[in-house]
Amino acid sequence: MRELKPNVYAVGAIDWDRRLFDELIPLPDGTSYNAYLIKGSEKTALLDTVDPAKADVLIDNLVEVGIDRIDYVVAHHGEQDHSGSIPDILMLYPDAKVVTNAKCKGMLIDLLNIADDKFVTIEDGQTLSLGDKTLQFVYIPWVHWPETMGTYLQEDKILFPCDFFGSHLATSSLFVDDEAVVYEAAKRYYAEIMMPFRGQIIKNLEKIQVLEIEMIAPSHGPVYDKPEFIINAYQDWISDRVKNEVVLPYVSMHDSTRKMVEHFVDALIERGITVRQFKLSATDIGKLAISLVDAATIVVGSPTVLAGAHPMAAYAAILANALRPKTKFASIIGSYGWGGRMVEQLTGLLSNLKVELLEPVAAKGCPKDDDFTALDKLADQILARHKELGIAD
Numbered sequence: 001m002r003e004l005k006p007n008v009y010a011v012g013a014i015d016w017d018r019r020l021f022d023e024l025i026p027l028p029d030g031t032s033y034n035a036y037l038i039k040g041s042e043k044t045a046l047l048d049t050v051d052p053a054k055a056d057v058l059i060d061n062l063v064e065v066g067i068d069r070i071d072y073v074v075a076h077h078g079e080q081d082h083s084g085s086i087p088d089i090l091m092l093y094p095d096a097k098v099v100t101n102a103k104c105k106g107m108l109i110d111l112l113n114i115a116d117d118k119f120v121t122i123e124d125g126q127t128l129s130l131g132d133k134t135l136q137f138v139y140i141p142w143v144h145w146p147e148t149m150g151t152y153l154q155e156d157k158i159l160f161p162c163d164f165f166g167s168h169l170a171t172s173s174l175f176v177d178d179e180a181v182v183y184e185a186a187k188r189y190y191a192e193i194m195m196p197f198r199g200q201i202i203k204n205l206e207k208i209q210v211l212e213i214e215m216i217a218p219s220h221g222p223v224y225d226k227p228e229f230i231i232n233a234y235q236d237w238i239s240d241r242v243k244n245e246v247v248l249p250y251v252s253m254h255d256s257t258r259k260m261v262e263h264f265v266d267a268l269i270e271r272g273i274t275v276r277q278f279k280l281s282a283t284d285i286g287k288l289a290i291s292l293v294d295a296a297t298i299v300v301g302s303p304t305v306l307a308g309a310h311p312m313a314a315y316a317a318i319l320a321n322a323l324r325p326k327t328k329f330a331s332i333i334g335s336y337g338w339g340g341r342m343v344e345q346l347t348g349l350l351s352n353l354k355v356e357l358l359e360p361v362a363a364k365g366c367p368k369d370d371d372f373t374a375l376d377k378l379a380d381q382i383l384a385r386h387k388e389l390g391i392a393d
């Protein structure tokens with residue numbers, strides 16, 4: 001248990017050892033499930049709970065604060081890493097009501113079997129008095145589920161935005177103490193969780209900026225006591241600006257595609273273009289996701305196997321397609337033995353991206369002079385497009 005401000009406590013759990021989220025997302029630095037307790041002069045509210053695996057930590061923290069009554073459990077989000085311990089809290093504090101919006105209420109009934117009469121349903125902008133402290137609810141849909149909302153604690157000027165602005169980072173510091181470390185973790189989190197909903201994030205960012213905010217206390221990672229740090233970072237990530245960068249996830253079986261990748265990377269570097277190359281058989285997909293936040297171009301490298309793209313290349317394409325980065329250009333490079341539909345398959349898998357597809361390069365067997373010339377032309381084309389955007393010299 002730690003105190004953000006008088007009578008505002010962090011009572012969540014640090015999960016130092018977790019290495020995978022949703023059985024998909026790597027957590028190189030663990031994570032935390034942040035819950036906050038607000039003691040007003042008349043009522044006490046708990047904002048979110050923790051992942052069920054850490055319910056005992058939450059309960060110990062509540063005991064440490066020394067409260068014998070919780071009046072409200074505010075549920076910002078239905079996902080179980082925050083809502084999953086609500087049933088435990090309702091058992092311990094049977095008079096507590098779950099405060100949330102109608103959509104989240106439906107999800108909590110579906111996911112956790114919470115009884116209908118346990119809920120108090122609120123609307124966007126509504127306030128709830130705890131006596132000397134006032135909670136104001138702010139709908140922030142699609143960060144990253146449709147029901148998500150935040151709470152603004154008016155008197156203390158703290159915004160609790162749930163997953164929005166979060167970072168998967170286990171740290172003993174309550175507040176951000178190393179901006180470079182938190183920037184990387186928050187960008188990873190944005191890339192993996194928020195980027196597909198960039199349009200909604202833009203609207204939500206505008207919405208919360210009318211509030212006077214001294215602290216942002218998200219549901220993962222440290223609390224921002226200098227909110228402009230993370231707000232400025234988000235404004236950069238959600239902007240339409242892209243950078244003079246090519247992201248190049250690739251896989252190679254017998255070195256033909258690898259030789260093409262090496263030549264192509266050299267060609268891009270010679271043209272002053274930043275390259276981020278990822279060997280998919282040994283890649284942290286979070287790093288790949290981070291690189292997609294800003295890059296102007298993605299090029300996928302794949303051999304042909306079983307008449308199509310290598311499954312690892314297909315996985316990268318599906319991932320990029322789902323994350324919907326603001327990338328402007330795409331292409332495919334790779335090799336084949338006697339035929340197949342590798343290029344068509346990968347192109348199809350990138351259909352969500354609003355990109356111009358630049359002429360792919362597919363080599364028959366080991367790449368020859370013609371193939372290297374085609375790769376040079378692709379690099380020329382990328383440079384020309386980046387110049388048109390005003391991001392390359």
Ligand code: FEO
Nearest residue numbers: 077079081082163
């Ligand atoms: Fe951290 Fe969407 O739950």
